[in-house]
Amino acid sequence: MTPEMVFEVAKQSVFVTILVAAPILGIALIVGLVISIFQAVTQIQEQTLVFVPKIIAVFAGLLLFGPWMLRHLLNFTQNILANLSQYAG
Template identity: 45%
Template structure:
C-alpha cells in the first residue's frame, strides 16, 4: 500500500462524509436562518421556536435523502472492498 493510495482512500472517505452530511446540515442552516430572521423581525426570543422546526426539517431531510445516502454509502463500501486485493498486493 503506497502513500498515494492511502491519501486517495482518505480523500474519498472525507468526500463521502461531506456528501452524507450535506442534506441535513444545509436544511438546518436554511431553517435556522429563516427562524432567526423571523425572530429578529418580530422580536420573539423563544428558544424552542428555533429548535422544533429544525428538528422536524432535519428529520424530513433524512427521510427524503436517506435512500440516496444509503446507496452512496453502499457504493463506496463495495468499491473499497473490491480494492482490498489490489491494495494488499502493492
C-alpha cells in the first residue's frame, strides 16, 4: 500500500465523517442558537432549558437524515471492502 493510497483512504474517511455528521451538528447548532437568543431576549438563564429541545431536534434529525447517513456509510464501507485486496498488498 503506497502512501498515496493511505492518504486517499484517510481523505475519504474524513470527508464521509464530516458529510454524515454535518446535518445533525447543524440542527443542534441552529436549535442551540435559537434557544440562546430566546434566553437573551426573555432573560431566562436556566441552563437546562437548552437540553430538551436540542435532544428532541437531534432525534428528529436522526429520523429524517438517518437513511441518508446510513446509505453514505454503507457505500463507503462497501468501497473499502471491495478494494481490500489493493490495500492489503
